[in-house]
Each structure stands twice: as structure tokens, then as C-alpha cells.
Amino acid sequence: MPDPYPVKPDREFLHRILDEGGENVKKCFQCATCSVVCNLSTGENPFPRKEMIWAQWGLKDRLMADPDVWRCHQCNDCSTKCPRGARPGDVLAAIRQQTVQHYAVPQVLAQWLSQVKYLPLVLLAPVILMAMALAARGLLGKSSHYGFFAELFPHWLLIAFFSTITTAVAAGVVMGVWRFWQGMKAADEASGGYKPVLGLVPSVINTVKAILTHEKFGQCTTQASRRMAHLLVFYGFLALFIVTIWAVIDLYLNPLIGIKAMYPFDWMHPMKILANLGTIALIAGCVMVIRDRLKNEEEYGGSTLFDWTFVGLLLAVAVTGFLTQIFRFAADPHERLAEMTALGNVAFTVYFVHLVLVFDLLVYLPYSKFAHIVYRTVALVYSEHTGRDGKTAEEA
Amino acid sequence: MSGNGKILVIGGGISGMTAAIEASEAGCDVVLVEKNPYLGGRVAQMNQYFPKLCPPSCGLEINLRRIRTSPSIRCLTTAEVEKIAGGPGSYQVTVRQQPRGVNNKCTACGACVEACPVERPNQYNLGMDTTKAIYLPFEMAYPVQFAIDGEACTGSECGKCVEACPYQAIDLEMKAETIEIEVQAVIWATGWEPYDASQIDGLGFGTYPNVINNLMMERLASLDGPTAGKIQRPGDEKEITSVAFVQCAGSRDENYQKHCSGVCCMGSLKQTRYVRDQYPDAEIHVFYIDIRSPGRLEDFYAAVQEDEKVHFIKGKAAKITEESPGGDLLVEAEDTLSGRRITQKVNLVVLATGLVPTDAAISIEGGELQRDEHGFLTADQPMAGLLGAGCAKRPVDVAACVRDATGAALKALQNCVK
Numbered sequence: 001m002p003d004p005y006p007v008k009p010d011r012e013f014l015h016r017i018l019d020e021g022g023e024n025v026k027k028c029f030q031c032a033t034c035s036v037v038c039n040l041s042t043g044e045n046p047f048p049r050k051e052m053i054w055a056q057w058g059l060k061d062r063l064m065a066d067p068d069v070w071r072c073h074q075c076n077d078c079s080t081k082c083p084r085g086a087r088p089g090d091v092l093a094a095i096r097q098q099t100v101q102h103y104a105v106p107q108v109l110a111q112w113l114s115q116v117k118y119l120p121l122v123l124l125a126p127v128i129l130m131a132m133a134l135a136a137r138g139l140l141g142k143s144s145h146y147g148f149f150a151e152l153f154p155h156w157l158l159i160a161f162f163s164t165i166t167t168a169v170a171a172g173v174v175m176g177v178w179r180f181w182q183g184m185k186a187a188d189e190a191s192g193g194y195k196p197v198l199g200l201v202p203s204v205i206n207t208v209k210a211i212l213t214h215e216k217f218g219q220c221t222t223q224a225s226r227r228m229a230h231l232l233v234f235y236g237f238l239a240l241f242i243v244t245i246w247a248v249i250d251l252y253l254n255p256l257i258g259i260k261a262m263y264p265f266d267w268m269h270p271m272k273i274l275a276n277l278g279t280i281a282l283i284a285g286c287v288m289v290i291r292d293r294l295k296n297e298e299e300y301g302g303s304t305l306f307d308w309t310f311v312g313l314l315l316a317v318a319v320t321g322f323l324t325q326i327f328r329f330a331a332d333p334h335e336r337l338a339e340m341t342a343l344g345n346v347a348f349t350v351y352f353v354h355l356v357l358v359f360d361l362l363v364y365l366p367y368s369k370f371a372h373i374v375y376r377t378v379a380l381v382y383s384e385h386t387g388r389d390g391k392t393a394e395e396a
Numbered sequence: 397m398s399g400n401g402k403i404l405v406i407g408g409g410i411s412g413m414t415a416a417i418e419a420s421e422a423g424c425d426v427v428l429v430e431k432n433p434y435l436g437g438r439v440a441q442m443n444q445y446f447p448k449l450c451p452p453s454c455g456l457e458i459n460l461r462r463i464r465t466s467p468s469i470r471c472l473t474t475a476e477v478e479k480i481a482g483g484p485g486s487y488q489v490t491v492r493q494q495p496r497g498v499n500n501k502c503t504a505c506g507a508c509v510e511a512c513p514v515e516r517p518n519q520y521n522l523g524m525d526t527t528k529a530i531y532l533p534f535e536m537a538y539p540v541q542f543a544i545d546g547e548a549c550t551g552s553e554c555g556k557c558v559e560a561c562p563y564q565a566i567d568l569e570m571k572a573e574t575i576e577i578e579v580q581a582v583i584w585a586t587g588w589e590p591y592d593a594s595q596i597d598g599l600g601f602g603t604y605p606n607v608i609n610n611l612m613m614e615r616l617a618s619l620d621g622p623t624a625g626k627i628q629r630p631g632d633e634k635e636i637t638s639v640a641f642v643q644c645a646g647s648r649d650e651n652y653q654k655h656c657s658g659v660c661c662m663g664s665l666k667q668t669r670y671v672r673d674q675y676p677d678a679e680i681h682v683f684y685i686d687i688r689s690p691g692r693l694e695d696f697y698a699a700v701q702e703d704e705k706v707h708f709i710k711g712k713a714a715k716i717t718e719e720s721p722g723g724d725l726l727v728e729a730e731d732t733l734s735g736r737r738i739t740q741k742v743n744l745v746v747l748a749t750g751l752v753p754t755d756a757a758i759s760i761e762g763g764e765l766q767r768d769e770h771g772f773l774t775a776d777q778p779m780a781g782l783l784g785a786g787c788a789k790r791p792v793d794v795a796a797c798v799r800d801a802t803g804a805a806l807k808a809l810q811n812c813v814k
Binding site for chain 1: 648
């Protein structure tokens with residue numbers, strides 16, 4: 001038994017859990033059915049029973065440093081079998097949201113993203129920034145020659161704009177995740193339990209393997225459809241991410257080594273095919289997620305603003321991106337901006353909206369549900385690293 | 397007729413018997429209606445009472461004698477109330493009595509049993525053994541009279557028992573009878589059924605033969621049970637070296653029964669004594685959410701806690717799997733005090749299933765009984781003179797049933813003197 005220590009209940013934290021998705025947490029009477037019916041909950045570190053009482057008591061410190069919260073994939077095996085309707089799956093989702101917001105830098109952005117009253121601000125700010133970028137273009141000179149959409153946004157501006165933002169966002173993410181890792185480590189050290197059983201590199205490899213196969217999702221039973229939906233979203237997004245990176249390489253790096261830029265890609269270019277497959281997967285996946293969330297709150301779990309903004313944004317990015325592409329192929333690539341028809345105006349509007357949405361997705365990453373991509377990965381790596389799923393050094 | 401009014405008591409278990417006896421001894425006429433061919437109800441199926449570990453047959457015998465010698469109790473077994481009409485002060489009751497097939501010339505000699513060719517599952521032992529179609533429900537059964545299971549018996553085509561009976565006690569042509577009674581009050585002592593544990597997801601009751609419920613454990617431990625009192629595995633009749641008691645099986649659970657039955661904790665603590673008496677080396681594991689042993693019953697709990705062979709695990713057993721078909725069982729729980737998830741291998745699992753109020757389908761003209769959300773009768777009923785008693789009202793132990801039934805008898809009497 002660890003020595004007695006003063007418990008520091010955080011009432012404000014408890015109320016946030018209650019208000020943002022975990023409204024049933026107080027119904028829990030600690031029977032631990034949840035920890036047993038969960039296929040991901042293991043020997044030495046079962047969950048979510050302990051998280052339920054920590055949340056009831058407002059023990060924010062413990063929950064913010066708890067990797068088990070992220071081992072949950074919210075399939076709701078626990079919520080459907082809970083004898084009290086305390087819905088542990090929903091409570092863990094609420095705790096994850098609080099974790100993202102807790103570690104986010106700067107804090108104020110996290111606040112904006114979690115409350116409906118800030119929604120107009122959250123949506124409007126990128127539009128203004130983007131418009132300012134456009135205005136800057138006017139000052140900075142004429143377009144390049146890469147076809148129709150470059151008329152609106154020259155690629156150099158686009159890339160400069162998004163690179164700056166991406167770098168800032170990445171810095172915020174790295175800071176948050178670093179604090180998260182240190183928090184988990186400090187908590188384990190305090191209880192004398194920080195004993196790595198596996199090196200960091202193999203831990204990362206194991207985690208990436210598990211993510212690529214969605215192996216953990218596969219162990220959930222209540223919602224078999226969740227794994228498929230998430231696979232589609234995941235691989236759709238991954239494909240588009242690869243294409244985006246390749247476009248930058250093609251445009252700026254390849255010419256440096258004497259390879260002619262292919263961008264913008266035509267229909268049959270392998271990257272274009274990949275992009276379109278990715279878009280279809282992303283749209284299909286998002287639609288499945290939205291359908292399930294609307295259809296069956298009992299099994300799927302409650303949905304908060306945190307959930308809706310993320311899946312909504314992903315879907316909107318995919319749809320506007322797809323439309324933008326259609327307009328590009330529909331228009332004559334040699335036409336100039338000044339000669340644009342009505343179709344052109346619609347096309348530019350869609351493209352503008354698309355860019356704003358992409359901006360939203362990127363810039364709000366550290367504060368939105370999108371952040372689970374890094375926090376969950378880091379928590380899973382930490383779990384592998386410290387043998388959290390009960391593996392000993394030999395087994396690992 | 398004593399002239400002091402008449403009441404109907406529905407159910408001949410410990411509550412119904414108590415209410416009938418108390419009312420009759422206060423000078424009231426009583427009709428006691430019981431659907432089984434015997435009195436005693438669930439108490440007759442118990443091996444021992446907690447906390448004294450004395451046999452229920454003792455108290456049952458005293459009460460049966462009081463009924464037998466009372467001139468004012470009319471006892472109708474194999475009978476059910478069909479309909480109640482009228483209103484406060486005067487209820488007209490229709491009782492339907494099924495043919496017992498055996499009249500009161502029966503001396504319980506058992507000659508018919510030898511002759512009978514048909515076997516039936518023995519409900520008294522919860523289907524764990526069989527009897528012939530003509531049977532004495534159990535050794536101490538009252539009335540001391542055989543009965544014929546109308547569904548199993550092939551009727552006068554066979555007739556072998558009729559030939560075998562030396563007392564002309566068997567009448568295979570006996571017909572159902574309808575009996576009309578007028579009473580001033582009705583006491584519902586309709587009791588309880590064990591919760592159907594096969595409804596519970598993941599515990600394997602009904603699939604794994606070595607997962608039984610607490611009432612089956614009572615029968616296994618009883619001298620007049622299917623194994624003559626030897627606790628063994630139903631699957632392969634093996635002796636046991638380890639057993640798990642799973643508390644709150646299907647109880648305090650929104651998915652099954654929301655209510656706490658209040659007596660299953662003490663029931664399991666009591667049953668740990670059965671196991672220890674027969675198998676001093678057996679390891680006993682009790683999986684619980686919290687043990688409810690109110691008042692002086694706490695002493696019994698404390699005594700069981702002292703037993704080094706009894707291990708208490710605070711955490712609900714939420715998953716049970718079979719190691720091999722018909723073999724040992726793996727019980728999974730989180731030990732919430734250590735925070736570890738454990739898998740315990742045992743020979744036998746006893747599910748502490750809760751009490752479900754018996755659903756007696758009786759039509760009441762011009763009104764209905766009031767039940768709470770769990771199906772138990774509320775203490776105050778909207779129709780004067782209709783009263784609940786014992787486990788029909790709430791899940792309680794025998795002592796509480798007796799107290800409650802005595803109170804119900806007094807309330808019924810108040811309706812008779814108006």
C-alpha cells in the first residue's frame with residue numbers, strides 16, 4: 001500500500017466532466033463490471049473503474065497523468081453493461097477532452113474550442129486571417145503559372161502561410177505532449193511504479209503497428225462498425241496527407257534536383273488516384289461516424305461539441321476539397337482570373353472555404369479532438385514502454 | 397363459523413401460513429390458497445436459516461401443526477385465485493382448484509410410486525433430479541398426501557397406480573373445481589421466484605452445468621435434496637475443492653433487476669458454512685460489491701471473515717468462462733482494493749440471484765393492486781382490505797416475513813370488525 005497522501009479534489013474539474021459529456025459519472029458505485037467486460041483492460045492496470053472514482057472525487061492530477069484513459073477506444077462495452085447507467089465510456093471521453101485542453105498551449109484557445117458561445121469567433125477568425133493573406137497577395141505581386149486556383153492563391157503564399165501555421169501548431173503540440181509524458185512519468189515515479197520494460201524505439205514500432213491495423217479497435221464488441229469507420233477516416237486522411245507532402249516535394253524539391261514539376265496532377269497521376277481514393281474513404285468514414293453517432297446514443301455514446309466539430313470539420317474539408325478538384329478539371333487551365341465566369345466565382349468561393357477549413361483543422365489541432373492523434377499515440381507508446389498492459393520485460 | 401369474519405390468504409409459504417394462523421387464532425375464519433400441492437413455499441426448500449444455522453423444518457413443523465389443529469383454517473392446495481369481485485367489506489373470490497388425483501384416503505405408503513412408469517423433473521429440487529408422475533413433494537410435505545403431475549401423467553390409459561394403491565386413494569378422473577368464497581379481506585402472500593440467471597450476459601448460467609444459483613445450493617446441501625445433502629458439481633458429480641459465490645448476479649443492475657434483494661449476501665455467507673462443513677480444505681471466494689449484513693447479522697459476517705479459507709474479493713464477477721466443457725470455471729473480476737484484474741479458477745460457481753416478486757395473474761374487478769417499479773406490492777393499497785405480506789411486498793428474510801405477515805393479519809382483521 002502506498003503511504004497516505006493528501007487528496008486534492010478539484011471541484012471545477014468535476015463540473016467540467018459533468019457538463020462536457022460525463023454527466024452520469026456520479027451514478028457509479030464501483031462494482032468494477034466495466035474493468036472486466038473491457039477487452040482492452042488488463043491485469044495490473046485495469047480501467048475504467050478507477051478513473052470513475054477519480055473523476056467523482058475530482059482528482060484531476062491523477063487523470064491528467066493516466067495513460068489508461070487513452071487505452072480506451074470508446075466502444076462502450078462498459079457503458080452497455082454498466083449496472084448503473086454511469087456510462088464509463090462517455091466519462092473517459094470527457095476526461096480525454098479535459099486532458100487535451102489541460103495540456104494545450106496556449107490555454108485560451110482550448111477554452112474557445114470547448115464552448116458553444118465562442119463558436120462564431122472560432123469560425124470567423126480563420127476567415128479574417130485568410131482574407132488578410134489574400135490582401136497581402138495583392139501587395140506582393142502577381143500569380144504564378146500553375147493553373148486556375150493559383151490565380152487566387154499563389155502557391156508560394158499558400159505554402160508560406162500554411163508552413164508558418166503548421167510550425168506554430170507543431171510547437172504547441174510538442175509542448176503539450178512533452179508535459180503529458182512528463183506527467184505520466186512523474187505519477188508512476190511517485191508511486192514507485194516507473195519501470196520501463198521496453199525501449200522507446202520498439203515501443204513506437206509496436207504502437208504504430210497497432211494503429212495501422214486498428215488492432216485495439218478490433219477487440220471491442222459492442223460496436224463492430226466503429227473500427228471500419230475509423231479505418232476509413234484514418235487511411236483516407238493518411239492518403240491525403242501523403243499527397244499533400246508529395247505536392248510540396250514535387251513543386252519545390254524535385255526541380256532542385258532537375259526533375260520537372262508535375263503539379264497540378266492530372267486525373268491518372270498515381271498521386272491523384274491516391275488522393276481521390278483517400279477522399280472517398282474519408283467522406284465514407286465521416287458519414288459512417290455521423291450516422292452511428294446520430295443513430296444510437298445508447299450504444300455509441302453521447303456526443304459533445306468536441307466530437308461534432310471534429311468529425312464535421314473533417315467531412316467539410318473532404319467535401320470542399322473534392323468539389324474544388326472538380327472545378328479545376330472543369331475549367332480551362334489557361335484562363336486567367338480576370339476572365340473568370342460565374343462558374344469561376346463559385347469555384348473560387350468553394351476553394352476559399354476549403355482553405356479556411358483546412359486552416360481550422362490545422363490550427364485547432366492541439367485544442368480539438370484532432371489532438372487524440374498525438375495524445376493517444378503517446379499514451380500507447382508510454383504503455384508499451386512501461387509494460388502497462390501487464391507484459392513483463394521478457395514478454396515485451 | 398366463528399362469526400368474526402373471514403379472510404382469504406393467497407400463498408401458503410411462511411408469510412401466508414403466518415397470516416392465516418395469526419388471523420385464525422384471533423377468531424377469524426381463513427381460507428388459505430396455495431398453488432403447490434404442499435404448504436411451506438420457499439422455506440420448505442431451505443437447508444438452514446441464517447444466522448443460527450438451524451433447520452427451517454423445525455419452525456415449519458410447529459406452524460403446520462397449528463394449521464392442522466385449527467378448526468377455522470380451510471386449506472386449499474393445488475389451487476389458484478382466478479378472480480376477485482366486489483369491494484371493501486365484501487369481496488367475492490373465485491378459486492380454481494386443480495385435480496390432485498389423490499384423495500385424503502392416501503397414507504403416503506408409496507406403493508403407487510413403484511408402479512408409476514413416468515418420470516418428471518422435480519421442481520422442488522429445481523429440476524436437479526426427477527420423481528415419478530405420482531409423487532410426495534417432499535418428506536415433510538403437508539397435506540401428507542401424494543399428488544399427480546397432470547402434465548406428466550398419461551392418465552387412465554395407464555392406470556397402474558390405481559391398481560397398486562391399497563386404499564382406493566387415487567382418482568385419475570378427478571376434475572378441476574371452482575370454489576366461490578366471500579371474504580372481508582385478502583392478504584397477498586404470493587412470495588418470490590429466483591431471478592432467471594440465464595438472462596444475465598456472460599455468467600453462463602444455463603450453459604455451464606457447474607454454474608448454479610443460490611436456491612440450487614440450498615437443495616444440494618439439504619438432506620432431502622437431489623444428492624442427499626452432498627454438495628457436488630452438477631456437471632460431473634465431482635467433489636469440490638474450490639467454489640465462488642457471485643453476489644448481485646443480475647441484481648442492482650439496470651440491465652436486469654434494479655433492486656437489491658437484501659438477503660442474498662447473508663444467504664451466501666451462510667452457504668460458505670455449508671461448504672466448510674463438508675469440505676474443510678475447500679477454498680471459498682466471495683465476489684461482492686458490498687456485503688449487506690444489517691444489524692446483528694454483522695456478527696455472522698465478521699465470523700465468516702475470520703475464516704482463512706474464505707476470501708472476499710471486492711469487485712463484481714462480470715465474466716465467467718468454462719475451462720473445458722462441463723469442467724472448471726474461470727471467474728473474472730477486478731479486485732478493487734488492490735486495483736488488479738484477477739481470474740479465479742474454481743470447481744463450482746454459485747450465483748447469488750435475487751428475488752423476483754411472483755406474478756400472480758389475478759383479475760380484480762373494479763380496481764387493481766399497486767406495485768412499485770420493481771413489481772413489489774406497495775404498503776398502502778388503494779383498495780381497502782387488499783393487503784400484501786412478506787416477499788410479495790419487499791425482499792426480506794424469514795424473520796421479517798413473519799413479522800410482516802403478523803402485521804398484515806391484524807390489518808385484515810380490522811376490515812372484518814367494521
